[in-house]
Amino acid sequence: MAKHPTPLLDQLESGPWPSFVSDLKELAEHRAKTASKIEYQIPVEVVDDILGLLELTYKDGCTHWKHGGIVGVFGYGGGVIGRYCDQPEKFPGVAHFHTMRVNQPGGKFYKTEYLRQLCDLWDFRGSGITNMHGSTGDIIFLGTTTPQLEEIFYELTHKLNQDLGGSGSNLRTPSDCIGQARCEWACYDTQDLCYQLTMDYQDELHRPAFPYKMKFKFDGCPNCCVASIARADFSFIGTWRDDIKINQEAVQAYIGGELKPNAGEHSGRDWGKFDIQKEVIRLCPTQCMWMEGKKLMIDNKECNRCMHCLNVMPRALRIGDDRGLSILVGAKAPILDGAQMGSLLVPFIKVEPPYDEIKEIIEKIWDWWMEEGKNRERLGELIKRQGFQKLLEVTGIQPDPRHVKEPRSNPYIFWKEEEVEGGWTRDINEFRKHHLR
Amino acid sequence: MDYAEAKAKIVEELTKKLKTKSKFYFNDLADILGLKPREAKKLINDMVADGTLEYWSSGSTSMYGLKGTGKQAAAEHEA
Numbered sequence: 001m002a003k004h005p006t007p008l009l010d011q012l013e014s015g016p017w018p019s020f021v022s023d024l025k026e027l028a029e030h031r032a033k034t035a036s037k038i039e040y041q042i043p044v045e046v047v048d049d050i051l052g053l054l055e056l057t058y059k060d061g062c063t064h065w066k067h068g069g070i071v072g073v074f075g076y077g078g079g080v081i082g083r084y085c086d087q088p089e090k091f092p093g094v095a096h097f098h099t100m101r102v103n104q105p106g107g108k109f110y111k112t113e114y115l116r117q118l119c120d121l122w123d124f125r126g127s128g129i130t131n132m133h134g135s136t137g138d139i140i141f142l143g144t145t146t147p148q149l150e151e152i153f154y155e156l157t158h159k160l161n162q163d164l165g166g167s168g169s170n171l172r173t174p175s176d177c178i179g180q181a182r183c184e185w186a187c188y189d190t191q192d193l194c195y196q197l198t199m200d201y202q203d204e205l206h207r208p209a210f211p212y213k214m215k216f217k218f219d220g221c222p223n224c225c226v227a228s229i230a231r232a233d234f235s236f237i238g239t240w241r242d243d244i245k246i247n248q249e250a251v252q253a254y255i256g257g258e259l260k261p262n263a264g265e266h267s268g269r270d271w272g273k274f275d276i277q278k279e280v281i282r283l284c285p286t287q288c289m290w291m292e293g294k295k296l297m298i299d300n301k302e303c304n305r306c307m308h309c310l311n312v313m314p315r316a317l318r319i320g321d322d323r324g325l326s327i328l329v330g331a332k333a334p335i336l337d338g339a340q341m342g343s344l345l346v347p348f349i350k351v352e353p354p355y356d357e358i359k360e361i362i363e364k365i366w367d368w369w370m371e372e373g374k375n376r377e378r379l380g381e382l383i384k385r386q387g388f389q390k391l392l393e394v395t396g397i398q399p400d401p402r403h404v405k406e407p408r409s410n411p412y413i414f415w416k417e418e419e420v421e422g423g424w425t426r427d428i429n430e431f432r433k434h435h436l437r
Numbered sequence: 438m439d440y441a442e443a444k445a446k447i448v449e450e451l452t453k454k455l456k457t458k459s460k461f462y463f464n465d466l467a468d469i470l471g472l473k474p475r476e477a478k479k480l481i482n483d484m485v486a487d488g489t490l491e492y493w494s495s496g497s498t499s500m501y502g503l504k505g506t507g508k509q510a511a512a513e514h515e516a
Contacts, residue, residue, distance in 0.1 A: 067495055068494055068495035068496060069493070070491050070492065070493045070494075072492055072494070077494070078499065081494060081496040082494065099496070167494060167497075167499075168492075168494040168495070168496065168497065168498060168499030169463065169499040207478070207482050208492065208494075208499035209463045209474060209475075209477075209478040209481070211463075212497075212498060213497060370473075370475065371474060375465075
């Protein structure tokens with residue numbers, strides 16, 4: 001028998017899709033049934049009360065959570081987010097309902113044994129409710145009380161060899177794709193770079209001193225499975241600078257139908273015979289492919305790494321051998337000024353441990369952002385406010401045609417007098433007569 | 438600037454402002470110290486470690502306050 005009636009939430013169970021409401025009800029029932037066997041460390045009715053509170057939230061049309069909190073674990077300024085309910089008498093089980101962010105393993109590889117250990121710990125000392133995974137990539141534990149925080153942190157770090165992730169004005173938990181562990185397109189070892197930067201920047205991850213959040217995401221190739229280009233202040237996207245490797249026999253096998261396009265991904269319906277012109281060549285965004293007789297040709301210098309041809313014909317086309325990554329900066333979600341995609345800063349850099357060249361760029365940008373960034377200003381907003389040219393100046397990177405989206409539409413490259421051979425011919429005082437500041 | 442001097446400055450300035458606000462951005466503290474953020478960070482971290490300051494987080498943003506000050510500090514210790 002449910003503790004609180006939830007007619008509004010019940011409607012969310014009526015569709016054909018899986019419902020978190022059904023999951024929560026099942027968990028609430030499970031906790032009630034096992035309460036005599038397990039010494040739960042937070043109120044048994046936590047899940048019942050979260051359902052009741054959510055129902056009230058829908059009914060009232062406003063949140064019943066207070067804003068933020070001071071709780072945390074010793075020495076860390078992130079990884080724990082204080083959550084308090086403003087109706088603790090009605091819903092005592094969620095009077096405290098803190099979130100803990102657990103730094104997910106690289107590429108989100110884990111054994112079932114590890115997941116069981118995490119879940120056992122969270123059932124015992126928390127609500128048992130998890131979010132696999134948060135948008136930052138963390139394993140998120142939803143709902144525990146203040147006295148449990150240090151206990152959970154101790155168990156995680158001492159028994160599961162597992163750290164908390166980032167939250168607040170910290171470096172957030174770096175997130176990567178599965179990379180070379182399983183993917184033929186990975187241009188660098190995403191997991192190694194992600195791990196090394198996580199270890200090297202522990203202070204930035206756990207002790208907040210940035211103007212706002214800061215995200216690193218690592219994509220092994222331009223397919224961008226982690227969507228770093230849309231979400232991360234620093235996106236590290238694998239690329240190559242030589243030619244796409246072509247296996248002409250395999251190209252013919254695709255044309256002849258012996259090999260299925262997209263590795264058979266769309267085989268649930270009959271799309272007719274594979275047409276390389278229609279399905280690959282004409283879809284190339286830079287029109288850099290053509291057939292010469294039976295030979296597929298690519299003008300590689302025009303390729304913008306959209307990955308479409310490689311995805312359609314993976315046996316025929318392979319990434320080049322001279323591999324590295326591109327660094328894009330400034331992507332963010334739409335809080336201020338709308339969403340922003342990352343802007344290309346470093347077109348190509350080799351990815352070699354101990355990654356000093358990459359760290360040098362990161363740290364120069366951090367120094368600039370920490371000094372110049374306004375409170376709650378993301379890196380992308382600072383770049384917009386002070387200009388991409390300023391970013392080039394602080395990183396010491398020379399302007400490059402690849403920084404420009406289209407000629408004359410990115411007017412951010414301004415020449416300084418000392419950079420122009422022969423100096424200026426114009427008189428600034430004469431200029432100012434007609435052009436006020 | 439040595440630690441004792443930095444701590445005294447922070448405590449004095451934050452106490453002065455307590456009537457109007459109890460939570461401060463990191464850059465506010467760096468400005469009080471007149472130091473670059475990276476230099477200020479070491480001192481501010483030590484002030485958190487010795488219990489002079491405490492973190493506050495909304496989840497997306499982090500702020501600092503004198504330990505035990507502000508409405509929320511009292512409310513959080515009620516339950």
